[in-house]
Amino acid sequence: MIPVIDAFKCNGCAICIKFCPPKVMGLVKKKAVIINRMCEECGICADVCPIDAVDFELEHYSTVEANTDAYVKKR
Numbered sequence: 001m002i003p004v005i006d007a008f009k010c011n012g013c014a015i016c017i018k019f020c021p022p023k024v025m026g027l028v029k030k031k032a033v034i035i036n037r038m039c040e041e042c043g044i045c046a047d048v049c050p051i052d053a054v055d056f057e058l059e060h061y062s063t064v065e066a067n068t069d070a071y072v073k074k075r
C-alpha cells in the first residue's frame with residue numbers, strides 16, 4: 001500500500017524525507033507528503049518516523065503468506 005501520513009501527528013521533522021530511497025517525499029506546510037504515483041511502497045518512511053505518523057502495512061507480504069498457508073493446508 002501507499003503509506004498514509006497523519007497530518008495531525010506529523011511534526012515536520014523530515015526524517016522520512018531523508019530516508020525515502022526514491023526521494024518522492026517532501027514537506028508541504030510543514031507536513032510530510034508523498035508523490036503517490038512514484039512511491040515504491042517500501043515502508044521505510046513508516047519505519048523511521050519517530051512518532052508513528054505514517055500508516056503502512058505490508059499487504060503484499062501478508063497476501064503471499066495467506067496464499068502459502070492455504071497451499072500448505074491443501075497438501
Ligand code: SF4
Pocket residue numbers: 003019020021022023024025034038039040041042043044045046
Ligand atoms: S514507502 Fe518508501 S518510496 Fe514510498 S514514500 Fe515511503 S520511503 Fe518513500
Ligand code: SF4
Pocket residue numbers: 005009010011012013014015016017031032048049050051052053054
Ligand atoms: S518522520 Fe514522521 S513526523 Fe517526521 S516528517 Fe516524516 S511523517 Fe512527519
